Amino acid sequence: xxxxxxxxxxxxxxxxxxxxxxxxxxxxxxxxxxxxxxxxxxxxxxxxxxxxxxxxxxxxxxxxxxxxxxxxxxxxxxxxxxxxxxxxxxxxxxxxxxxxxxxxxxxxxxxxxxxxxxxxxxxxxxxxxxxxxxxxxxxxxxxxxxxxxxxxxxxxxxxxxxxxxxxxxxxxxxxxxxxxxxxxxxxxxxxxxxxxxxxxxxxxxxxxxxxxxxxxxxxxxxxxxxxxxxxxxxxxxxxxxxxxxxxxxxxxxxxxxxxxxxxxxxxxxxxxxxxxxxxxxxxxxxxxxxxxxxxxxxxxxxxxxxxxxxxxxxxxxxxxxxxxxxxxxxxxxxxxxxxxxxxxxxxxxxxxxxxxxxxxxxxxxxxxxxxxxxxxxxxxxxxxxxxxxxxxxxxxxxxxxxxxxxx
Numbered sequence: 001x002x003x004x005x006x007x008x009x010x011x012x013x014x015x016x017x018x019x020x021x022x023x024x025x026x027x028x029x030x031x032x033x034x035x036x037x038x039x040x041x042x043x044x045x046x047x048x049x050x051x052x053x054x055x056x057x058x059x060x061x062x063x064x065x066x067x068x069x070x071x072x073x074x075x076x077x078x079x080x081x082x083x084x085x086x087x088x089x090x091x092x093x094x095x096x097x098x099x100x101x102x103x104x105x106x107x108x109x110x111x112x113x114x115x116x117x118x119x120x121x122x123x124x125x126x127x128x129x130x131x132x133x134x135x136x137x138x139x140x141x142x143x144x145x146x147x148x149x150x151x152x153x154x155x156x157x158x159x160x161x162x163x164x165x166x167x168x169x170x171x172x173x174x175x176x177x178x179x180x181x182x183x184x185x186x187x188x189x190x191x192x193x194x195x196x197x198x199x200x201x202x203x204x205x206x207x208x209x210x211x212x213x214x215x216x217x218x219x220x221x222x223x224x225x226x227x228x229x230x231x232x233x234x235x236x237x238x239x240x241x242x243x244x245x246x247x248x249x250x251x252x253x254x255x256x257x258x259x260x261x262x263x264x265x266x267x268x269x270x271x272x273x274x275x276x277x278x279x280x281x282x283x284x285x286x287x288x289x290x291x292x293x294x295x296x297x298x299x300x301x302x303x304x305x306x307x308x309x310x311x312x313x314x315x316x317x318x319x320x321x322x323x324x325x326x327x328x329x330x331x332x333x334x335x336x337x338x339x340x341x342x343x344x345x346x347x348x349x350x351x352x353x354x355x356x357x358x359x360x361x362x363x364x365x366x367x368x369x370x371x372x373x374x375x376x377x378x379x380x381x382x383x384x385x386x387x388x389x390x391x392x393x394x395x396x397x398x399x400x401x402x403x404x405x406x407x
Contacts, residue, residue, distance in 0.1 A: 004269040008072050008321065011272075011280055012039045015314040022315075031322045037066035041073055047393030051385040053378035058385075062376070064393070069332075070325055072269045079263035082333075083255055086146075089339060089348055092357045094168035094247035095254045096186040098145075100125040100196055101161040101241040105231070106204070109219055110160055115327040116212050118160060120203050122147055125162050126336040128196045132187050133170055139187070141170030141179035144338030144347070146258075149326075152266045154284040155310055156320035161241075163261055165254060168247060170338060171351060178354040186244050193242040200240075201232060262333055266324040273309060280317040284310050 012035055020027065020035070040046050048063035065074045102110065102121060110117035126145060133143040145166045153159035169180040181187070207213055208228050215222040222228045248254045267282065274281040285306045312320070326332060338347040352359055374384035 004272065006272040006275055007269045008267065008272070009038050009041060011275060011314055011317060014275070015318065019315050019318055027322070028325070030328055031325045034068060034070045034322065034325050035318075037068035038071050041066035041068070041071050044391070045394045048391045049387045050389035050391065051376050052388045053381065053383055053385045055383040056378060056381040058378055058380045059388075060379075060385075061391070063391075069263075070265055072265050072267070075263040075265060079259055082262060083259055086258065087255065088359075089344070090251040090254060091167050091348070091351055092251065092355055093180065094183075095251070096166050096168055096247055097245040097257070098129070098164040098166060098186070098192070099161055099241070099243055100128070100164070101159070102200075103235055103238060103240060105235060106200075107158050107160055109213070109215075109222070111158055111323065112214050112216050112219070113212075115330060116207055117204075118149060118151075118326075118330065120200060120207065121160060121162055122149065122334055124196060124200045124203055125164065126334075127199060128192055129164065129166060129187070130337055132191060132195060134173075138191075139170065139179060139181055141172055142338060143167065143170035144340070145336045146339065147334050147336065148262055149332040150261075150264065151324045151326075154287070156266055156312075156317070156323070158323045165258065167338075171347065171354070175350060176354075178351060184246055186247075189243055192244070193240050196242055197236070197240040201236060205229075205232070266321050275314070279311050279313040281309055281311045282317075284308055 016035055016039060020032070042048075042063045042065055044063060046064040046066060048061055050059060050061055052059050065071070067074050067078075069075070069078070100121065102117070106117065125147060129145050130143060133139045133141055143166060145164050148163045148165075149160070150163065151158060151160045166186065168186060169178055171177070172179050204213075205228075208222075208225070213222075222231055248257060271283045272280065273283060286308050287306060335341060335344070338344070338351065349359065376385040376387075377383070378385050
């Protein structure tokens with residue numbers, strides 16, 4: 001793979017040390033670990049191996065990756081493994097893409113309450129889908145959904161939302177029928193939006209009463225119950241953005257879509273254009289461009305007018321990138337309903353039986369099958385390369401604290 005001309009790691013290496021010193025005490029341990037991992041990724045610091053091509057005698061060094069889930073260079077292999085595991089779970093039905101987005105005021109509060117508000121976003125979005133699908137007026141069935149959390153907008157702003165991939169139907173409550181939704185139509189978006197808004201506000205109020213929300217800076221006054229209720233009042237009336245796209249063109253298209261969304265990071269290296277005295281220049285998409293609408297059919301028609309470039313000071317670029325570091329142990333891909341971890345195999349088997357679909361068998365390694373592709377290919381002649389030397393790592397991604405003498 002050809003290395004991009006500019007990487008996030010280059011920006012962190014050039015400006016990270018001075019910025020960390022200036023921000024001392026204001027960066028979390030998680031953010032510091034992400035910066036350290038990205039700076040060291042595929043460098044001598046993490047070790048590696050020397051490769052040799054027996055055919056053309058070409059040698060090269062391959063350094064190890066950091067495998068951090070926020071690193072732009074370490075997501076391809078993780079995404080491939082995840083998608084291979086999902087292949088056996090796809091059903092021969094239409095799939096829909098739904099998105100639940102938080103209003104800007106709640107997005108601001110979420111920055112200092114990531115674990116609480118991101119969890120609510122997942123749980124309320126899943127509950128909204130299952131509740132409306134269970135209503136006989138809409139579908140009258142038990143459905144499943146895969147939800148993926150994204151916390152960024154195209155300009156790296158804090159914009160929490162979840163993308164959902166949902167089969168167009170579900171099991172009847174007695175488990176005897178597959179109930180399909182109407183062709184080309186999943187659930188009414190306006191009803192989804194209203195229920196999502198009501199339930200999220202109810203859960204947010206409960207979290208506030210339980211003392212689970214931390215209110216700092218411009219939100220400090222929200223610690224008071226009356227002030228919090230006053231702040232919430234306009235959010236009960238405004239429109240919350242929820243939409244559902246028309247169905248994908250078959251299960252293969254679902255996998256192609258998931259491969260683009262599940263393991264994304266805030267910005268890919270391919271979007272970076274330049275690093276100079278002005279700062280970092282990168283490509284972004286302006287969804288609020290004049291004449292644009294939120295209708296799905298208009299996205300493609302007017303998408304070309306939305307592609308723009310933006311230049312940020314290096315410090316501001318790093319600050320925005322680190323806005324999207326997730327809390328430790330927080331899962332950004334979750335499964336609900338029929339495809340929740342508990343009961344997934346049985347539910348999918350029953351759905352396939354009712355749909356008269358043959359089960360999709362997982363790939364099994366077979367020694368008699370075609371030989372596996374070599375792990376390393378020579379860039380000069382295309383022949384397999386062999387490892388001739390292991391390079392030890394120079395340091396850990398996060399070194400242990402230094403020992404200090406007792407006072």
